[in-house]
Amino acid sequence: MSLTLEAIYRVRSDARSIEARAHAIAVEQSVEMPTEAIDDDRVISNIVGRVAGIEEKGPRSYEVRIALAAETVGHDPGQLINMLFGNTSIQDDVVLQDAEIPAELAKWFGGPHHGLDGLRGRVGAGARALTCSALKPQGLPAKKLAALAEQFARGGIDYVKDDHGLADQAYSPFSARIEAIAPALRAAEKATGRAARYVPSLSGNLDDMRRQVAMARQAGIDTVMIAPMIAGLANFHRLVRENAGLAFFAHPALAGASRIAPPLLIGKLFRLFGADAVIFPNYGGRFGYSAETCRALARAALKPRDGLRPSVPTPAGGMNLERVPEMLDFYGRDTMLLIGGALLASRERLVEATAAFVKAVERHGHG
């Protein structure tokens, strides 16, 4: 095998069966047929997956490393996930734990266009942590969402994203949101001297998302959100590549359904395909990620690799003001904190609550 990638699985097995199981995974994820029935030498030597390592990790738990030919992937993000986990995803004794992607391939995919520095630069955040909130509930008309956005902006927030449930529904179509929210934020900027960024959520097929991107750019918007597992990884990557000026937040919707370790899928792969920020459920909130998973995910998003820009780890999901110091201690400053519902719950005091959030982030480490 010439250029290889390595898929790293966690496999539930007993000691007696693990070698055979590892070999079966190597076959499943490459040629998917009995190797003795293959009479092509090049396929045997270059394409059949190879067991590169088996290591016991605990009772009935093994790490299995499978080397796969990079040429099986070509340059397609969808085919990358297919080679790493397509069929094996259906076998419930296996979790896709990690993947080593050759630098050539990583560089070709290209990663974020802006990343941490870019997202900080746009809002003049210096070296501090970024702040973000969410427009919701879905069902509100665009005008009401715009009023919320304006209050977040007056409170000094950096980024205001759509809730991921906001798509292109009749009660507040994408175009109506853009038309209402972009000027609301410009009004707030005039009043405060500080620009908050609206991050609308893309949805639908690639054509739909391109139309939405065009509308957003037309209105001067430079950041958008996408749920890569719903959009399809290849479409996400395509949009990133053809919109170098745009920054992308990746939302984890449907990503959690996979038996793919979150540090790999969200921290490493979403970054690889171009996410400037990766949103994920923080530990101790409504979701079950552990502190270790969150730390590993944040590290994967930020870690220097293959010249890719870092992606901003953006913990979310039931966060509140009281947790800001703890979260900044945990994640450091290279992060974006996202508080949605807990701010919106302050209703008529939304501007003040937002300002308190912003201040807590700015003050951290200076007091």
Place this chain on the structure above:
Amino acid sequence: MSLTLEAIYRVRSDARSIEARAHAIAVEQSVEMPTEAIDDDRVISNIVGRVAGIEEKGPRSYEVRIALAAETVGHDPGQLINMLFGNTSIQDDVVLQDAEIPAELAKWFGGPHHGLDGLRGRVGAGARALTCSALKPQGLPAKKLAALAEQFARGGIDYVKDDHGLADQAYSPFSARIEAIAPALRAAEKATGRAARYVPSLSGNLDDMRRQVAMARQAGIDTVMIAPMIAGLANFHRLVRENAGLAFFAHPALAGASRIAPPLLIGKLFRLFGADAVIFPNYGGRFGYSAETCRALARAALKPRDGLRPSVPTPAGGMNLERVPEMLDFYGRDTMLLIGGALLASRERLVEATAAFVKAVERHGHG
């Protein structure tokens, strides 16, 4: 709430917590914020998810039915899965078990253009079960794959699909496969008087897949394969809608990674979005689906509903000739049997092995 869909979850919980847990899911999958912070009456009455039923199903196991407003979905397949399971997919105490989709919405999505009757009609199969095999291993050049396809055709197979690992790799690009395999099958047709269908696998982003579809149609190919969970459901649906003449096989790659019950995802939703045939791992093969899961999946694919054409249940994954009678007893004739590796393993006797497979299917129930 006016028009509603219903998401049906299986939730792990104790009796004391299940009501609160059900309410939390209803909120998570709709407004995703504390309901007491919502001051819009229309959102409260029309958009917030409603717990429609809780039923104990076993020890610490409950069925929870949540009613969601159909207007939250619009007409986007991606947004449908987002509303059914976007964030809740990240909470590992919940499986998405089923969904009730209003007939209006189902009709709008439209289902398969051809379905069971169409796939039978194309190959003159009358009322018998269909036969299918797979071109592999990946890594073979297009010419060698074409030689295999021709042998399958001479053996009398109905459909020859690409292995799902075949994408657009340099060693056998999509275009080269089309150019080599379409004429090989025409040659076989001249010799046998019977036409086998080549089913190439689409990959990449929506642009890529459209180019591939155009190439396939140009070469007279009328059936293609797609992996909806990799392509993105909305892109899959778009391709179906704009290619009414094409039949689509849906491949389950990455679908198994979700905690979504296979009868729902593969049997119901893939059909809803237009799969004429749905491939899935048969019980007793390399994958862990039970016989009950397979039966429920096949029923969901075939069941009369909302005027949608039935999708052909296509069990696969480590099948062989010996199992043909058992599988036909189990699934009945409204099925397509897919045997790949076990046929290819017969190597120089591939035509004869294929003919034996075809004969076993034709004879079943007649002797």
